[in-house]
Amino acid sequence: MKPSDSFSTPMRTVRAVGELRRALSAARREGRTIGLVPTMGALHEGHLSLIARARAQCDLVVVSLFVNPSQFNERSDLDAYPRQEEQDRRLAGEAGADLLFAPSVEEVYPVGFATSVEVLGLTDRLEGAVRGSSHFRGVTTVVTKLLNMTMPDVAYFGQKDAQQVIVIKRLVEDLNLPVTVEVCPTVREPDGLAMSSRNARLDPGERARALALFSALEAADRVAADGERSGETILGHAREAMRPFDVEPEYVALVDPYTLEPLERLDRRALLAIAARIGGTRLIDNTILEPSPQTIAISRGEARPTSVAA
Numbered sequence: 316m317k318p319s320d321s322f323s324t325p326m327r328t329v330r331a332v333g334e335l336r337r338a339l340s341a342a343r344r345e346g347r348t349i350g351l352v353p354t355m356g357a358l359h360e361g362h363l364s365l366i367a368r369a370r371a372q373c374d375l376v377v378v379s380l381f382v383n384p385s386q387f388n389e390r391s392d393l394d395a396y397p398r399q400e401e402q403d404r405r406l407a408g409e410a411g412a413d414l415l416f417a418p419s420v421e422e423v424y425p426v427g428f429a430t431s432v433e434v435l436g437l438t439d440r441l442e443g444a445v446r447g448s449s450h451f452r453g454v455t456t457v458v459t460k461l462l463n464m465t466m467p468d469v470a471y472f473g474q475k476d477a478q479q480v481i482v483i484k485r486l487v488e489d490l491n492l493p494v495t496v497e498v499c500p501t502v503r504e505p506d507g508l509a510m511s512s513r514n515a516r517l518d519p520g521e522r523a524r525a526l527a528l529f530s531a532l533e534a535a536d537r538v539a540a541d542g543e544r545s546g547e548t549i550l551g552h553a554r555e556a557m558r559p560f561d562v563e564p565e566y567v568a569l570v571d572p573y574t575l576e577p578l579e580r581l582d583r584r585a586l587l588a589i590a591a592r593i594g595g596t597r598l599i600d601n602t603i604l605e606p607s608p609q610t611i612a613i614s615r616g617e618a619r620p621t622s623v624a625a
């Protein structure tokens with residue numbers, strides 16, 4: 316679908332919630348569909364793929380740009396987070412966004428702000444275990460606010476942040492939020508490194524070592540495809556693949572893709588999630604593993620599930 320007439324280029328930037336609502340109200344009344352792509356800016360091809368998907372599926376595309384302080388557990392990470400609004404505005408517009416919502420911290424968290432949204436259990440694991448409970452509380456609170464501010468029909472998130480997607484789907488279901496969550500595949504550099512705004516902080520040596528994460532995922536994929544079912548063995552291969560890069564994972568885990576409970580065996584679809592620090596930069600990545608078709612056929616006489624969509 317094409318950008319709607321009232322939102323033709325140059326793309327408009329709004330900073331206040333009232334302004335955002337006014338900008339969307341006519342479209343909503345006329346029954347036009349609204350897509351929201353929440354981002355923290357420093358846009359790269361990963362973000363742009365979400366915007367392109369929204370453009371293809373919705374009449375109006377809103378991109379939010381907000382570096383959310385409450386989800387950072389380290390002040391230094393927040394301070395070092397890249398900020399480049401002018402470039403982001405241009406890239407978002409070129410990718411098909413109609414409206415950039417770039418609120419200030421005070422607009423999102425006015426004086427007296429006292430409410431938070433918390434998803435229990437799922438947020439204690441993986442990223443939550445390392446970054447503490449405040450990280451996901453920050454994410455779920457700001458995502459709820461952005462959904463309430465924009466009231467989109469569809470909100471777009473990346474599989475790159477697999478746990479975030481699982482937590483947000485839970486939140487949307489538990490709070491009966493009237494929005495469809497659309498998950499888009501991870502976009503990678505040609506050598507496999509998952510695109511991330513934090514990659515810009517890697518020096519050339521760190522950039523080379525950052526490939527440890529993708530190599531671990533590839534190694535796990537390979538042994539799983541060869542029929543390996545033991546979680547320990549699969550994770551061992553993943554860890555082993557990181558060694559030549561002199562990178563120790565913070566965690567590498569095989570978990571249920573809905574509950575995030577650890578899996579001892581790859582008897583069904585599983586999420587392999589990984590995090591590692593490369594110098595001062597923390598990177599995450601993941602892949603979906605399925606038991607290989609031969610081993611399913613041999614051990615159970617069943618067909619392999621065809622969908623690997625998150």
Ligand code: AMP
Nearest residue numbers: 354355356361472473475476501502510
């Ligand atoms: P961020 O700006 O890092 O908060 O990311 C905004 C959205 O873009 C989130 O839904 C991310 O999962 C998604 N995203 C970030 N990196 C990628 C990537 N390499 N491929 C696909 N989506 C991504």
